[in-house]
Amino acid sequence: MKLWAGRFQKETDTAVNDFNSSISFDARLYQEDIAGSIAHATMLGKQGVIEEHEAEKIIQGLQAILKDIEAGAVEFSEENEDIHMNIESELTSRIGDTGKRLHTARSRNDQVAVDFRLYVKKEIPVIVGMILDLEKVLVKKAEANLDAVMPGYTHLQRAQPTTFAHYMMAYANMLKRDVTRLEDCLERMDECPLGAGALATSTYPVDRFQTAQALGFRKPTDNSLDSVSDRDFAIEFTSALSILMMHLSRFSEEIILWCSWEFKFVELDDAYSTGSSIMPQKKNPDVAELVRGKTGRVYGSLITLLTIMKGLPLAYNKDMQEDKEPVFDAIDTVEQCLPVFAAMVDTLTVKNRNMQKAAAGGFINATDCADYLVKKGLPFRDAYMIVGRLVHMCIKTGETLDTLPLKDFQSVSGAFGPDVYQALELKTCVGGRKVYGGPAPDSVKTQIEHIKEFVEARTE
Structure with a gap:
């Protein structure tokens, strides 16, 4: 008999029972359900709602059930719908009518x-913790490539010189925000809804502060109606995971491009690549592609939750049973992606020479050429126009700014001198960008130290 069967005169239709059941996915909440029940029973006994010896008997029964579940000795039933009713039913079958007192209040x-x-x-x-592990990998890669000059891009066009270390710190800062978003989410959700009842608490003298403390929450929730109908924490959590996956997807896209023959800035380790069934030369970045693809799953979880909740009146509605599967799937996906992604980045080889060669083309030192003229006294807009003419000249003659003869520089502006070539060297261009947050090695070292401090503060 179902625990709620008193008002009903008919058995639930088998198809409805299957449709209504959630045990197939909420079984993973067994530890949390038992912890909540132990806290509740302890409070009931202390408050005199049930006898102390009854509370103790319930607690011992729940502890035994937990042990048996983890030993694989408990079989959950679809007939009991969900993890809550399965555990309560199991408890009652073991300790008798005392088990029926657990659900009081x-x-x-x-x-x-x-x-x-x-x-x-x-x-x-x-x-x-997994994000912080990835941060450590990015720090390691940055420290090893402080002077590895590469082209930076806008619109996927070569734009200005930067370094591989600077790139790694860009993603490290994205991940830093992901950590703080999750920390913020954790702080906001650190309130306990237990004791709210169906929506209006109860007439029993329950102590919600006691149960909140017992379960490790900062405090109980402030409004019982909101307590049982709120899923903001789940939406905020999946939103944070979606942003995290977006960052991993962007990084994956870079890696996919960089390890192609067209770029060849990095080479993935064989252990984190796959081959082709027909083309023997192929080395495919499947890990990065799967991370990019699985991002859509996590986005889907967020949209599912938002859609479920958008039209629900207060308080609880059965629609909310659909909240757990998307969250579970988002968690599983993220926890699968992060370790393998970190290992892929940790084991990839940086092709410094190829990056340097790419940086030498595309006129990515054009801005530095304009800055050279500004430092000689020209207004930036005039300098910009002069360098634009020089780039056009180089394209016609097959030269670069680095190889253009001095006479050609001076034919466009008499402000150019022999020192222009040193100013246009890529290491000079990168090294001169010492502004806070920039790609100069000393600036990147500061960025690395900040990430190290951030990680260490959370791993001590």
Whole structure:
């Protein structure tokens, strides 16, 4: 018999029972459900809602069930719909009528709300730890490539010289924001809905502060109606994961381009590449491509949650049963992507010579040429026009700014002198960009130290 069967005169149709059941996916909440029930039973006993010996019996029964679940000795039933009813039913079958007292002053609404929050609270530090591991890889790659000059791009056109280290720190800063977003999400969701009941608490003298403290929450939620109908924490969490995956996808796109023959800026390790079934020369960046593809799954989870919640009146509605699968899938996807992505980046080989060669083309020192003239006293707009004419001249003659004869420079402007060639050297161009946040080695070293401090503060 179902735990809610008293009002009903008919058995639930088998198809409806299957449709209504969530045990196939919410079974992973068993630890959180038992933790919540133990905290609730402890509070009921302390408050005199049930006898202390009954609370102790319930707690011992729940602890035994937890041990048996983890040993694979408990089989969940579709008939009991969800993890909450499965555990309560198992408890009652083991300890008798005392088990029926557990649900006093509680609803499945606040029960599932606390279970779900506990689960997300548990997973956020796991994901943050994985991001920090990737940050360490980026620091390592940056430190090894401080002087590795490469072209920076806008519109996927060569734009200005930068370094591979500067590039790595760009992604390190994106990931830093991902960490702080998850930390912010964790802080906002650190409130316990247990004790809110179905929506209006109860007439029993429950102590919500006690259960909140027992479960590791900062405080109980402030409004019982909001407590059971709120899924902002899940939406915010999947939003943070979506932004994280967007960053990984952008990085993946760079790597896919860089390891192509057209770029050949990096080479992926064989262990993180695949081949072709027909073309023996191929070395495919499948890890990066899969990360890029799996980003869509996480986006889908966010859109699912937003769509589920957009039209729901207060308080709980059965639609909200659909909230867990997208969150679980987003967690699983992110936790699968991060370690393999970090390992791929850690093992790739940077092709310094190829990057240097690419940087020598495309006139990426044109801005530096204009700055040279500005430092000689010309207005920037005039300098810009002069360098534009020089670039046009180089394109017609097959020269670069580095190889253009001095007489040709001086035919356009008498401000040019022999020192222009030193000013146009790529290492000079990069080294001169010492502005905070720029690609000069000393500036990048500062960026690296900031990321190291950020990581160390969270891993001590």
